[in-house]
Amino acid sequence: MVAAIRPAGPGDGEPLGRMGAALARQHHDFDGDRFMVSDGIEEGYRRWLLKEAESTEAVVVVAELDGQVVGYGYGRLEGKDWNRLLDRHGELVDLWVEPQARKAGVGAALVEDVARRLFERGAPRLVLSTSSKNHTAQRLFTRLGFRPTMLEMTREAPGPPPAPTSPRRPPGAR
Ligand SMILES: CC(C)(COP(=O)(O)OP(=O)(O)OC[C@H]1O[C@@H](n2cnc3c(N)ncnc32)[C@H](O)[C@@H]1OP(=O)(O)O)[C@@H](O)C(=O)NCCC(=O)NCCS
Numbered sequence: 001m002v003a004a005i006r007p008a009g010p011g012d013g014e015p016l017g018r019m020g021a022a023l024a025r026q027h028h029d030f031d032g033d034r035f036m037v038s039d040g041i042e043e044g045y046r047r048w049l050l051k052e053a054e055s056t057e058a059v060v061v062v063a064e065l066d067g068q069v070v071g072y073g074y075g076r077l078e079g080k081d082w083n084r085l086l087d088r089h090g091e092l093v094d095l096w097v098e099p100q101a102r103k104a105g106v107g108a109a110l111v112e113d114v115a116r117r118l119f120e121r122g123a124p125r126l127v128l129s130t131s132s133k134n135h136t137a138q139r140l141f142t143r144l145g146f147r148p149t150m151l152e153m154t155r156e157a158p159g160p161p162p163a164p165t166s167p168r169r170p171p172g173a174r
Helices: 010-032 039-051 108-122 136-144
Strands: 004-007 058-065 068-080 089-096 127-128
Touching: 004 108, 010 039, 010 058, 010 068, 010 089, 010 127, 039 068, 058 108, 068 108, 089 108, 108 127, 108 136
Parallel strands: 089 127
Antiparallel strands: 004 058, 058 068, 068 089
């Protein structure tokens, strides 16, 4: 059965919170120093994604299969950024498909839907970052026409870790 993709609404808070937290934890498992998580990230993601779903600058869509939400995609319009040498663009921020619904085209459908909505809102291109360890996602994005353009590298400070700085997004959000 083909998943239906639709904009997220107020009733999607629970699955959005759960899936956003799972995505954050997956990244923390990839590299616990680089990818932060904290307690209660389900609630942080629930609130943040529902708020973003209301924004004209953002797109939050869910995939529904047999009446169940089995995935979500989140992207937003971003302005010119000289630090990144990146003109205004759409950013694909989050993508998650529940394990039992994978390898059936849901991930591809979510990416295409977010891309279409951001292009319709004027984004001239779509940019994303993916963990260097996430080969599954990289295969999907390559298949969908994304080309590699940047490689992020990270080095830890010597000695004990400094006090955490306050995040721009809610705790744990990627
Ligand atoms: C990455 C992720 C979103 C992919 O979702 P998905 O729904 O499995 O994606 P798709 O089904 O569109 O494609 C995945 C694979 O299934 C294959 N596939 C798609 N439909 C298929 C079908 N009907 N029969 C058999 N295989 C199929 C695709 O060809 C693709 O194969 P590949 O891995 O060899 O490239 C999913 O694995 C996930 O949520 N992972 C955890 C979160 C994550 O890593 N997110 C990305 C963060 S950057």
